[in-house]
Amino acid sequence: MESYIIDWFSLIFRWLHVITGIAWIGASFYFVWLDNSxxxxxxxxxxxxxxxxxxxxxxxxxxxxxxxxxxxxxxxxxxxWFKWEAYTTWLTGMILLSIIYYLGADAYLIDKQVADLTQFQAITIGLGFITFSWILYEALCSSPLGKNSTVIAVILALAAVAISYALAHLFSGRGAYIHFGAIIGTLMAGNVFRVIMPSQRALIAAIEKGEAPDPKWGAKAKLHSTHNTYLTLPLIFIMISSHYPMTYAHQFNWVILLVIVAITALARQYFVLEHKKIHKPSILFAAAAATLALAIAIAPKQIEVKTVAPEDKAQLVIDAQQIIAQRCSTCHSATPTDEVFTVAQAGVLLDTTAQMQQWAPRIKARTIDTHDMPFMNKTNMTADERMVIARWLSTLK
Ligand code: HEC
Known part of the structure; x- marks a missing residue:
């Protein structure tokens, strides 16, 4: 029952988060376009x-x-004024993070094979990363270094590497990605709250008094809105990343995250220039080529399986079914037994051989190509068992 209620909260806040996010990013895209046109x-x-x-x-x-x-x-x-789009996106995002990753820390955030954290530790670390990243970012941009946007960009890039590495070595792959996203979202909403809004208020106040506005605000607002411009597309990737285990469940997930952040920021650069009537399609080609290179670099290795003799096939099906019953059906059954995942996850039922065959390509993707299933290997599937599944899959072709 409890997980049923949590699912409803998750659905409602996800829905709100997507809507407010569209409003925020939509408005910001529109004004960037407007300004440049x-x-x-x-x-x-x-x-x-x-x-x-x-x-x-x-x-x-x-x-x-x-x-x-x-x-x-x-x-x-x-x-x-356009501010509530940003604030509500951030708020709904934080609520969603709390519902899925903090209430459900044991399922989604903590991966005992990465770090054996308690729920309290994991939440404290997660919130700590978000808060400290924001404080450091604010301090950095307000420091004398803030005057040089290139130096700031280099420091931020180095910080991103450190944060991505650290998160991936503390949390589950999804948990690490979503925290990186939460940090970006917090910096972006913080920029609206701490810089863009105050600078607009200062502008209005100066106009009302008939004075010239303080130029310090203009420069500050420009630096921060430039950051927001480049952070938008990476953040959208992170929002949808939890559907793609080939990224977050990879051994080098933290590097992949950084590469995709760079590629998506590069794609944004194309549009920024395009709005200024500078046509540089080469940037998009470079982004596409980098995506292809990444896809090739992280492609799952085809594992060698011994050819299965026809007379062994029947036994292999029995073995595979037994393993799946033991390691997968706790969550993927008409009657799941897992205490957290109480309905068949993603609608995947693996009770019969026909169902196993129906899901064979996805079983390969999630159990052999990536080791993303069993979920966080909660049911302790062994390497030998994966090999049996791989052999069974090889007989289906
Ligand atoms: C502890 C619970 C749990 C166990 C055990 C588990 N899964 Fe899952 N599975 C999930 C959850 C949660 C999702 C939905 C989220 C997602 O797609 O990542 C899911 C989704 C899936 C999907 C559908 C998504 C897609 O990519 O099409 C497949 C297929 C799958 N699991 C296969 C397996 C296999 C095979 C095993 C056993 C080797 C297994 N699962 C064991 C929890 C579990």
């Missing part, structure tokens, strides 16, 4: 202080957008 306005608009304008059509209506160099002659009665 502004055109030189006619003189009469320039006289009003407008520095760029843009016309568009959407949903059956024509829109005229004008961006002011500083401020309109009169401040409008309603000015729309």
């Amino acid at each position: 502004l055109e030189n306005p006619p003189q009469w608009k320039k006289d009003k202080g407008i520095k760029g304008d843009l016309w568009s059509i959407h949903g059956g209506g024509i829109y005229e957008v004008a961006k002011y160099k500083l401020a309109p002659e009169q401040m409008p009665a309603t000015l729309h």
Whole structure:
């Protein structure tokens, strides 16, 4: 019953998180595009202080957008701010993290083969990483180094390597990836909260007082929003990564994570330039080539299995079924016995040989190509047993 209720909370907050995330990223993509697509306005608009304008059509209506160099002659009665998209994405994300990975730490976050942590230790480490990463990032950007965006980028890249390595050696693969994502999400929402919003408030206050805004805010806001621009696509990969064990369940999952973060940030660079009318398709090709190289580099090794003599086949099916009954059916059965996973996980039933055959390609992917199943090897499947499964799979071709 308990896991049933938790599943509902997880469903609702995941749904909210996706919606708010779309709103946040959608708005930020839209404004980046807007800013880079502004055109030189006619003189009469320039006289009003407008520095760029843009016309568009959407949903059956024509829109005229004008961006002011500083401020309109009169401040409008309603000015729309975009902040709740960011805050609610972060909040729902943290709630989701707590529901899945903290309440369910024993199932999802702790992998005893990586580090034998208690639930309390795992949660403290997880929250500690998120909090300290944010504090360090803030301190770094506010320090004199913050003036040099290249130096900052190099330091952040080195920190990312250290964090990815550390997380992968403390948590399950999924747990490590999601914490890396939570750190990125926290930096991004923190940038909105600590820098982008205050700089906008300072701008409005200065305009209302008829003063020139402090240029310090402009530079700060630019550095932080540049970071947000490049962090968006990596974060989206991490959000969906838990479906792809070839990444998080690999021996070098932390390197793979860093490589994918770099590739997705590179893809973003293409769009940033494209918006500025600089066409560099080579960047996209480079990202695609790097993806291909990664896919080849981490491709599962085909393990050698002895050819199975026809007369041994019947026994092999019996052996395989017995292993699956013992190691998999606790979670993948019409009547699961696992105390956490109380319904057949992912709808995969492995009670009969017909069902085993139906799922054979996925059994290979999750048990032989990666060792992602049994889940965290909770049922202690041995290497010999995997070999028996591999041999049985080889007879199905
Ligand atoms: C402790 C519980 C547990 C055990 C034991 C377990 N699984 Fe799973 N399995 C899960 C969970 C949770 C999911 C859903 C999440 C996911 O897909 O990673 C899942 C999903 C799957 C999927 C569907 C996802 C896909 O890639 O199509 C397959 C296939 C699978 N498991 C195979 C196996 C096999 C084979 C074994 C035994 C060698 C096994 N599982 C043992 C918990 C378990």
